[in-house]
Structure formats: structure tokens, C-alpha cells
Amino acid sequence: RKEVEQDPGPFNVPEGATVAFNCTYSNSASQSFFWYRQDCRKEPKLLMSVYSSGNEDGRFTAQLNRASQYISLLIRDSKLSDSATYLCVVNSGGSYIPTFGRGTSLIVHP
């Protein structure tokens, strides 16, 4: 089993839709979690951190489920500009080796 797994997609949704991605991790000692957004041929940009209590930023909500070892990203009211690849990152406790998932591709169409 890979350390961090994401469904590569693509997720094809119409504008205004709600879409959710999951990211599973294998190391139960993982301590910090993030979502990044990457546009085609650009660098990843930090979207949000994922806290135990969850995190919401406008149309974006991130959740952590430690029991089932996954994090999620929910996007409400999708915009065309949300089209991108969404990468999850997991940092294991005591290690300085962050592990990225391969990313989930989102395509929002008119």
C-alpha cells in the first residue's frame, strides 16, 4: 500500500457543483496534513492546512479522520477557476520527509 493515495480522477463537474476528494495515508503516526493546488505546469500552492477540528476557508472545507486515516477536501459552488490538480501532503511524526499524493485532477465545465 502506498503511503499516501489519491484518486487521480479526473473529476468532471459543472459550475456550481459540490465536489469532494479523499486522500488516504498509511502511517498512523502522521501528524500534519495539507492540501495544495497545482495548475498545469506551475508550482504547487498551499490551499489549506488540515486540523483535527477541521478547517474551513470560504468555499473550501478540509477534514481529518484519524480513525480511518484519511483527509478530505470539499469544494462548494465550484468555479471554472477551481480547475486544477489537488495534492494532499502528509508529514509523519518525528520525520522531516513530507509525502505528497499523486494528486486529483478537477475539471469544472460551464
Added chain:
Amino acid sequence: DAGVTQSPTHLIKTRGQQVTLRCSPISGHKSVSWYQQVLGQGPQFIFQYYEKEERGRGNFPDRFSARQFPNYSSELNVNALLLGDSALYLCASSLEGVNEQFFGPGTRLTVL
């Protein structure tokens, strides 16, 4: 404030050559990490440096080396280039450790 900068933006080398990539972190950030990203995959961690000391090393061969300078800028060196080293090399800076990281635009390396 300037973000993370990397140079060069593009590079073409042939097999067996050596390459040096450069990164300047955001002002005030003391940690720099290097990643390799091939098409269709997420970034793979290569190194992390903090206060000029190596704090983490990913699963890459010894042909890959790096260092961090007193001004917190960093270099990544790759010796004896292979075709499989062709990738986007990303540098990320953070205040400390592997918390929120901010990426530079990357260096696209092509090995022929």
C-alpha cells in the same frame, strides 16, 4: 515580498553531465526543501535543510546532493545525469520544518 526564486528556469543536459540548481527562500524562512516532480505524479521529497544542516533525505541515490548557505539559499547538485532525471525540480521554503511550505516556480531539467 518576493517569493521563492529558482534558477535557471529551464536546462538541457546530456547523460553523464552534472547540474547545479539554485534556490532563494522567502526572506525570514530558514528551511529549504527540494522535490522532484515527474509528469502525472506528485512531488517526491529529495532533501530538507534547516539552518544549514540536512534534516531529511528522501529515497534518492548519492548522485543527488545539496547544501544550504549562511543566507539560507540552497543548491541542489546532480551528478552523472540519467535520462530518468528529467523532471521539474521544485524548491520550497518554510519558516521551520515541514509545516506550511511555499514553492518556487521550479527548474525544468531535460536530460538527452
